[in-house]
Every structure is written in structure tokens, then in C-alpha cells.
Amino acid sequence: MNPSTIETERESDTILMVKDVVVNRSGKLILNDINLTIKRGEFVGLVGPNGSGKSTLMLTILGILKLHHGTVNIFGHPPQASLLYGKIGWVSQAASNLPKDIRLTVRELVELGTVNGKNMFHFTNSDRKKQVDRAIEMVDLEDVKHIDIARLSGGQRQRAVIARALASEAEFILLDEPLVGIDREARNSLLKLLDGLCHHQGKTILMVSHDLAAIRQTAHRMIFLEETIRFDGDTEKFPDLVELADLRGIGPVHGHAHHHPIPVGTLDDSSHIHEEEE
Numbered sequence: 001m002n003p004s005t006i007e008t009e010r011e012s013d014t015i016l017m018v019k020d021v022v023v024n025r026s027g028k029l030i031l032n033d034i035n036l037t038i039k040r041g042e043f044v045g046l047v048g049p050n051g052s053g054k055s056t057l058m059l060t061i062l063g064i065l066k067l068h069h070g071t072v073n074i075f076g077h078p079p080q081a082s083l084l085y086g087k088i089g090w091v092s093q094a095a096s097n098l099p100k101d102i103r104l105t106v107r108e109l110v111e112l113g114t115v116n117g118k119n120m121f122h123f124t125n126s127d128r129k130k131q132v133d134r135a136i137e138m139v140d141l142e143d144v145k146h147i148d149i150a151r152l153s154g155g156q157r158q159r160a161v162i163a164r165a166l167a168s169e170a171e172f173i174l175l176d177e178p179l180v181g182i183d184r185e186a187r188n189s190l191l192k193l194l195d196g197l198c199h200h201q202g203k204t205i206l207m208v209s210h211d212l213a214a215i216r217q218t219a220h221r222m223i224f225l226e227e228t229i230r231f232d233g234d235t236e237k238f239p240d241l242v243e244l245a246d247l248r249g250i251g252p253v254h255g256h257a258h259h260h261p262i263p264v265g266t267l268d269d270s271s272h273i274h275e276e277e278e
């Protein structure tokens, strides 16, 4: 950061502030006491076992789910304020499961990112065209841009959905499991792309992933969520699975002599600790 940055500018570098948030779904407590601040340019990985509330937290940040308690502010405004139109990009967990019966080319899909809920099109036509072309180039889909999305591979479709978020010029991009169904090579290029967006374009990213190894490679900061935030810090300091079990209040399950070695890799592996304990 520029050392001459004055305090007020630093404050405006706060992209997301989540304070004392509690969320219930169908009367059940899902998120409790969530406190979280994300600054401009951060790439934050959000991890946790199945059902731990990751998607719920994303939907809460987007203002789609109601808070039981607490506040969420994005760029200093409550989510869904009209001022936020175009500033937030969202790639949902089901993003790559686009309906197959809709006929839409890659370019048309990406163009939808420039459609604004408020005024339909918030860019002039030539701006729009440029944005769309650039986004397609960034995700490396130029060769297939006139092809129907139904004919893409899962990974290509996922990249198309990401291009749609990029075309919107969103400053804060939230992605829920964008790596699912993407092969290793495409996954690495996608992670590199996202990392570049943070480093070179000052975008801010919050990404959910089960793929611990992949997300640890890229995210600068990791959050481990299970109803509440159990770890939030530098990626290098992210606990190993034994420490994670401690954080989750789970003791050794294979006797006290030694731990059964747990393959490090995905959080699905750690969630089986949970099942055996129950």
C-alpha cells in the first residue's frame, strides 16, 4: 500500500464488514457471532465442512438471507443498496449447472454481466463490448465465444460464469465452490487469474472451496467456518488437520496412542472425523 495513504483513504479500503452476525434458517441457528473485515485487494479463502454455513454466509453477505442479529456492510452500505449495483460479482455454488435448455452463446452469457438490475444496461454499447471481450480473454475462452454454453465442458462453463462476473467490473467478487468440476490445469489457470485480479487490479475476492490444497496455494488469508469463525488468519498459519480437530472441539477418534493418519487435501477428509465422533 502507498505509505502516504491517509487515514480516511484507509478506511474506504474496507470492502466488507460483518459485525456480530447471527443467522437462523428454518428456525435453526446456522451462523453465530460472525465478525469479519475484508480490505481491498485481499484474496480470502473460506473453508469448513459440509453444512458448516459457508454458502449461508455468502448469501448473508449478499443480503439475500435475513440477519437475526448484527450488521453487514459492503463498501460502507448495507447489502442490496442500489449504490452497490455493479460493484459486486457473484458466482454461486450451482453456477456451472446452467440450465441446458437455454440457448445462449458464451459471449451472450458474459454480456449478461453488464446488465444492471436497475437500469438494464449500465455501460454504453462500446464500453460494454470492450468489457465483454476483455472478460472472455481473461478466462481464455476466445476460441469458444460463439459456441452454445450447453456444449462447453464443466470447466469452460465455470470460466464463462466467472467472465460474466468480471465483465460487470465488480470490485468485490464472491465465489462459492468455483473449482468443482474443473480439471487440474483449468483450476490452476483460474486460480492464477483470480490472484492476478487481486494483485494487479485491486479486486477483492472471497472464495469458498473444499479443495484445501488449491485454496491454500492462492488465498492470502483463510477463514475456517463452522457455525462461527474458528480460524481467521494468514494462510501460512492455517492449522493442520489435527489442530483443526482441536479447534472444532473434537478429540482423537482412534485411541490415544497415535492419530490415524488423515490424508491432507480436502475438507471432506476432515469432515469424516466429525462423523466418526458423532
Ligand SMILES: Nc1ncnc2c1ncn2[C@@H]1O[C@H](COP(=O)(O)OP(=O)(O)OP(=O)(O)O)[C@@H](O)[C@H]1O
Binding pocket: 025, 026, 030, 048, 049, 050, 051, 052, 053, 054, 055, 056, 057, 093
Ligand atoms: N434453505 C434452507 N433452509 C433451512 N436450512 C438450510 C437451508 N439451506 C441450508 N440450510 C442448512 O444450513 C446449514 C448450512 O448450510 P450451508 O449450505 O450454508 O453449508 P455449506 O457450508 O455451504 O455446505 P456445503 O459445503 O455442503 O456447500 C446446513 O445445516 C443446512 O442444512
Ligand SMILES: [Mg+2]
Binding pocket: 054, 055, 056, 093, 176
Ligand atoms: Mg455451500
